[in-house]
Amino acid sequence: MYKVQNKIKQTALTALVLILTAYSLHAEVLLIERVESKSGMSLPTKSQTMAKVQAQFGEPLSQSAPVGEPPITQWAYADFVVYFEHSHVITTVIKKSSETEIGPKAIEPASHNEETNPIDNKDN
Incomplete structure (x- = not known):
């Protein structure tokens, strides 16, 4: 009886692993297809200046304050x-x-009252 129960548990676990694997493969294909479909879209290119990006794409919806050294915006x-x-x-x-898709985190607009550097505010 114990062997039968163990075999049922093993079969159920194997089926669950196969279902989850198939689901994750399907999700990856959809993400790849979405990225490929966006590949023809116009995007800023490496080393373009802020002025050129703004001239080509307009005013951004939001901007972050520069962070770190070198400053990243x-x-x-x-x-x-x-x-x-x-x-x-x-x-x-x-x-x-x-x-549900994994991607970049949303940025929050910088507050002009915040003059502190997050690197300097380490909790000890």
């Missing part, structure tokens, strides 16, 4: 986020299409 547009080092593009990331 984020500009958020409807479909993508642009990351600048000093005033030049270092990368552009397409935003996630749903809350």
Whole structure:
């Protein structure tokens, strides 16, 4: 009796692993297809200046204050986020299409009253 119960548990576990594997493979294919479909979209390119990005794509929806050294700034547009080092593009990331998709975190607009550097505010 014990062997039969053990065999049933093993079969159920194997089936669950197969179902979860198939689901994750399906999700990866959808993400890949979405990225490929966006590949034709116009995006800022590496080393473009802030002025050129703004001239081509308009005013960003939000901007972060420069953080760190060298200073890194984020500009958020409807479909993508642009990351600048000093005033030049270092990368552009397409935003996630749903809350369940893993992608870049939303940025919050910088408050002009915050003059502190987050690196200097280490909790001891």
